[in-house]
Amino acid sequence: MRYILNRLAHAFFLLVGVSFLSFLFTTMAPGNYFDEMRLNPQISPDTVAALRAQYGVDRPVLVRYGRWVASIAHGDLGFSFAYGRPAAPLLWVRARNTLLLTSVATIVAWLIALPLGIWSAENRGRLPDIAVTSATGLLLVIPDLLLALGLLLLAVRTGWFPTGGMVSVGFETLSFIGKLRDTILHMALPVTVLVLSALPILVRHVRAAMSEVLGTGYLRAAQAHGIPRRTLLYRYALPAASHPLISLFGFSVGTLLSGSLIVEVVMSWPGLGPLLLEAILARDLYVVIGGVMLSTVFLVAGNLVADVILYWVDPRIRVA
Amino acid sequence: MRSRRKLIVCLAILGGLHFVIACAGFFSPYDPTTQNRDWPYAPPMRIHWFDAAGHFHLRPFFYPLQLHEGAFNEYQQDTTHPVTLNFFMTGPRYRLLGILPLHIHLFGAGDTPVFLLGSDSYGRDLFSRMLFGGQISLLAGLLAAGLALSFGLVIGSLAAYLGGWGDEILMRLAELFLALPWLYLLFAIRAFLPLAVSPVEAFLLIVILIGTVGWARPARLIRSVVLSAKERDYVRAARGFGATGGYLLRRHILPETLSVMLTQAAILVPQYVLAEVTLSFLGLGVPEPVPSWGNLLSSLQQYSVLTSYWWMYLPSFAMVPFFVGYLILASALQERAEGPKI
Numbered sequence: 001m002r003y004i005l006n007r008l009a010h011a012f013f014l015l016v017g018v019s020f021l022s023f024l025f026t027t028m029a030p031g032n033y034f035d036e037m038r039l040n041p042q043i044s045p046d047t048v049a050a051l052r053a054q055y056g057v058d059r060p061v062l063v064r065y066g067r068w069v070a071s072i073a074h075g076d077l078g079f080s081f082a083y084g085r086p087a088a089p090l091l092w093v094r095a096r097n098t099l100l101l102t103s104v105a106t107i108v109a110w111l112i113a114l115p116l117g118i119w120s121a122e123n124r125g126r127l128p129d130i131a132v133t134s135a136t137g138l139l140l141v142i143p144d145l146l147l148a149l150g151l152l153l154l155a156v157r158t159g160w161f162p163t164g165g166m167v168s169v170g171f172e173t174l175s176f177i178g179k180l181r182d183t184i185l186h187m188a189l190p191v192t193v194l195v196l197s198a199l200p201i202l203v204r205h206v207r208a209a210m211s212e213v214l215g216t217g218y219l220r221a222a223q224a225h226g227i228p229r230r231t232l233l234y235r236y237a238l239p240a241a242s243h244p245l246i247s248l249f250g251f252s253v254g255t256l257l258s259g260s261l262i263v264e265v266v267m268s269w270p271g272l273g274p275l276l277l278e279a280i281l282a283r284d285l286y287v288v289i290g291g292v293m294l295s296t297v298f299l300v301a302g303n304l305v306a307d308v309i310l311y312w313v314d315p316r317i318r319v320a
Numbered sequence: 321m322r323s324r325r326k327l328i329v330c331l332a333i334l335g336g337l338h339f340v341i342a343c344a345g346f347f348s349p350y351d352p353t354t355q356n357r358d359w360p361y362a363p364p365m366r367i368h369w370f371d372a373a374g375h376f377h378l379r380p381f382f383y384p385l386q387l388h389e390g391a392f393n394e395y396q397q398d399t400t401h402p403v404t405l406n407f408f409m410t411g412p413r414y415r416l417l418g419i420l421p422l423h424i425h426l427f428g429a430g431d432t433p434v435f436l437l438g439s440d441s442y443g444r445d446l447f448s449r450m451l452f453g454g455q456i457s458l459l460a461g462l463l464a465a466g467l468a469l470s471f472g473l474v475i476g477s478l479a480a481y482l483g484g485w486g487d488e489i490l491m492r493l494a495e496l497f498l499a500l501p502w503l504y505l506l507f508a509i510r511a512f513l514p515l516a517v518s519p520v521e522a523f524l525l526i527v528i529l530i531g532t533v534g535w536a537r538p539a540r541l542i543r544s545v546v547l548s549a550k551e552r553d554y555v556r557a558a559r560g561f562g563a564t565g566g567y568l569l570r571r572h573i574l575p576e577t578l579s580v581m582l583t584q585a586a587i588l589v590p591q592y593v594l595a596e597v598t599l600s601f602l603g604l605g606v607p608e609p610v611p612s613w614g615n616l617l618s619s620l621q622q623y624s625v626l627t628s629y630w631w632m633y634l635p636s637f638a639m640v641p642f643f644v645g646y647l648i649l650a651s652a653l654q655e656r657a658e659g660p661k662i
Contacts, residue, residue: 017496025509141643143594145601146636149620153633156626163626258503262598266621276504277602280511292508295501 003317007307011300018296022289023065068286077293078286082279087290090275095294097166098264098271102256102298104187105194109252113199117206118233124211132207136200144197144259148266151189162186164268190260190267197259198252205248209241216240239313246310253302257295323655330652334645341454345414348448349428353609354412356433356443359385362395364438364446364631371402379404384432403432438631440619450635453611457600458642460527460612461593465585467531468592472538472584473577477569479539480546491543497536505533506595510604519610526605530595538584542577549576579657586650590643597639613639 068078076086083090120132155161166186174182213219214237222236264273272291279287311317340347367380381402388394411425428434437446479490497505509529517525549555555572563571593613599605600614608615616635619625625632 014496014499017492018500021496022508137647141590141640141647143597143639143643145594145598145617146640149617149633149636153620153626153630156623157630163623254501258501261501261503261507262602265602276507277604280507280604283511285511288508288511292500292504295504296499299499299501 003311004308007304011304014300015293015296019068019289019293020065022292023061023068068289077290080279080284080287082282082284082287087286090287091272091290091294094270094272094275094291095298097269098257098260098273098295099298101187101190101194101264101269101271102253102260105191105198105256105260106249106252108191109195109198109202109256110249112195113202113206114238116199117203118210118238120203120207121210121214122233124214129207132203136203139196140200144193145262145266147196148190148193148263151193152266155189161189163189166270186269190263190269193263193267194256194259198256201255202248202252206241206245209244210237213237213241243310243314246306246313249309250299250303250306254299257298323652326648327652327656330645330648334642334649337642337645338458341451341458342417344448344451344455345416345422346424347426348445348451349411349425349434350445350448351412351414352444352449352452352611354444356439359433359435359439359443360441361629362433362435362439362443364634365435367405367436368402372399377404381405382429382434403429403434405429405434437634438629440632446616446631446635449611449616450613450638453613453616453635454638456523456606456610456612457593457596457614457639460523460530460596460606461589461591463527464530464534464592464595465588467527468534468588469538469581469585471531471535473542473581475535476539476542477546477573477577480543480550487543491540494536494539497533498540502533503595503598506530506599507604509533510599517607519606522606526596526599530592534588534592538581538588541580541584545577545580546573549573579653583650583653583657586646586653590646593639593642 071078071086075088077088077091078086080087080090116132120129123129152163155163162185166183219232219237219240222232227236260269260271261273261276263269264271265277268274272295276288276291278284279291344352362385365382365385367382368377369380370376371381381404383397383399384401384403385395386398388396405427406429407427408424409428409430410423411428413421413423416422433439433445435445435447437450439445440449475490475494479487482490506529509532513525513529549572552572555568558568558572596605596612597614597617600612601618603615603618605614606612613635617633619629619632
C-alpha cells in the first residue's frame with residue numbers, strides 16, 4: 001500500500017510542478033490577450049486597463065498562481081478571455097472527446113501489438129518475424145502527420161469514410177444504434193492513424209520482452225513437459241514478460257496523447273488539440289494552461305494505472 | 321565488421337541526401353518563391369523517354385501544359401509539341417550553400433515551365449519548394465538536436481559532478497520535462513511567444529524552443545554515463561596520480577559520453593525535424609513565403625485542396641528517406657557502442 005501512496009504523492013508533485021512551470025512561462029511571455037485588444041481603436045485604454053485588473057493579469061505571478069489554484073477548487077480552471085466564461089466547461093467537453101479517441105486507440109493498439117509481438121518472438125529469425133519487423137520498421141519512419149494527411153486524402157477521394165468532425169449532420173435524430181455506427185465511422189480514421197503510429201514501438205517491445213522469456217530454461221522445461229503451445233505462450237510466458245510491458249503501457253498513453261494532438265487537428269476531431277491551437281493563436285492563456293494540465297493529468301493517470309497493475313501483478317513490488 | 325559496413329553505407333547515403341538538399345539551388349529548376357500567376361495548381365508533369373510511337377529518346381522530354389478553354393486552373397497536355405529537358409542550363413540566380421553565387425541548374429526547359437511535382441496556388445514550383453524547404457527543416461532539426469545535446473551534456477555532467485541536492489533538483493526537473501507529452505509542452509511554450517515574426521526570427525525561435533524542451537532525455541543519459549565513468553578503475557587511478565578535475569573530464573569522462581551523444585543525435589534529429597514540420601504545418605513555425613516541409617503541407621488543411629489538388633501531398637515524401645537513414649544510423653551506432661554480439 002505504501003508503494004501506491006508513494007506513486008500518488010509523486011504524481012501530485014509532478015502536477016504541481018508542471019502547473020507552476022507553465023505559469024512561470026507566462027511571465028516570460030511578451031504580450032497577452034489584452035495587448036491585442038489595445039490595438040483595437042474601438043476599445044478605450046481605460047476599458048483594457050479595467051479588464052486587466054478584473055482578470056488580475058497585472059498581478060505578480062505568484063498571486064495569479066494562487067488565484068488559479070483557488071479557481072480549480074471552484075472547478076473553473078481559470079477563465080477563457082476569448083469565450084468569456086470559465087475554462088473548465090470548454091475543456092471538459094473537448095477532453096472527453098480526446099479521451100475517447102486515445103483510449104480506444106490504446107486498446108486497439110495493444111490488442112494488435114500483443115499477438116503480433118508474441119507471434120514474431122515465437123518465430124524469431126524466420127519469415128513471420130522478418131515480415132513483422134520490417135513492417136513495423138516501415139511504420140516507424142512514417143510520421144503520424146503524413147499518415148493522417150494520407151488517410152484523409154484517401155477518404156476524401158474515395159468517400160469511404162466521413163472526413164472530419166465527430167458526428168454527422170442530423171446526429172440527434174438517429175437511433176442509438178445509428179448514433180453508435182455514426183460515431184464509429186467518424187472515429188475509424190483518427191483511430192487508425194493513432195494505432196499505426198503507436199504500433200511499431202509496442203510490437204518491438206512485446207517482441208523483445210517475449211523473446212527474452214522464451215529463451216529461459218524454465219520455459220524450455222515447460223515445453224519439454226508437453227504443455228500446449230497456446231497455454232505455454234499466454235499462460236506461462238506472457239505473465240513473465242509482462243513487467244516491462246506494463247510500464248510501457250503508461251508510456252504509450254503519453255505517445256498517443258501527443259499523437260492525437262496533431263491527428264485531431266488534421267481530421268478536425270473536436271478534442272483538446274484544435275481547442276489548444278485556437279487558444280494559442282488567440283493568446284487565451286488559461287485555456288492553454290488548462291489544456292496542457294489536462295493532458296498531463298491523463299498521462300499521469302495512465303502511469304498510475306500502470307503502477308497499480310504492476311503492484312497487482314508483480315509480488316516483488318508488494319514485498320519490497 | 322558487418323555493423324561497420326552498415327554504418328559506412330548508411331553515412332554515405334545520408335550524406336548524399338543532405339548534399340542534395342544543401343545544394344537545393346542547383347538541383348531545383350526554379351527559385352522557391354517565384355510566383356507564376358499564370359500557372360496556379362498545375363498538375364505534376366511526367367518525364368518521358370519513349371514517345372507515343374514507342375521510340376526511345378536519349379534526352380528526356382515532357383509535354384507542356386495548356387489551359388483548358390474557359391477554365392482558369394484546368395490543364396491539358398499538349399502532346400503535339402514535346403519539349404526536351406535541358407541539362408546544366410542557366411536559370412535564375414541562387415547562392416550555392418548560401419555563399420557561392422551561381423545560375424547553373426541541373427535541368428530546366430527554358431521558357432516552358434516544367435513542374436515535376438506540380439505547382440501550388442501561386443504557381444510556385446513544388447519540386448523547388450520541396451528541396452529548399454528541406455534546407456529549413458533539416459537545419460532546424462540539426463541545430464535543435466545540437467542545442468538539446470549541449471544542454472543535456474552540460475546539465476547531465478553537472479548533475480553527476482554535483483551529486484547530492486544539486487543532482488536531485490536537476491533530475492526532478494528533468495523528470496518534470498519528460499512527464500509532459502512533449503508536443504503539448506512545445507505548444508504551451510510556443511503559445512507565450514510572439515506569433516507574427518519574420519521568417520528568420522521564427523526559425524531561430526523554433527530551434528531554441530525545440531532544443532530547450534528536449535534537454536531532459538540526453539541529460540539523464542549523460543548523467544548516468546558520467547556517473548559510471550567516474551567509478552572506473554582507470555579514472556580512479558588517474559585521480560590517484562593527481563589528475564585535475566578538468567583533465568579527468570577531458571581525457572576520460574567526456575570521450576565515454578561521445579558514443580551516447582552520437583546515438584542520441586541520430587535519434588533526435590529526425591524527431592526535431594518532425595517537430596519543426598508539425599509546428600510549421602499548424603502555422604506556429606516558419607511562415608510563408610519561405611518554404612519548409614511543414615508549411616508546404618499546410619494547404620492540405622483546406623478541403624478544396626484535398627479534393628482537387630492531391631499533388632500538394634507529394635512533398636511530404638521527401639522526409640521519409642531521411643528518417644529511414646537516421647533510423648538505420650541510430651541502430652548501427654547502437655550496435656557499435658554495444659560491441660560485437662556473442
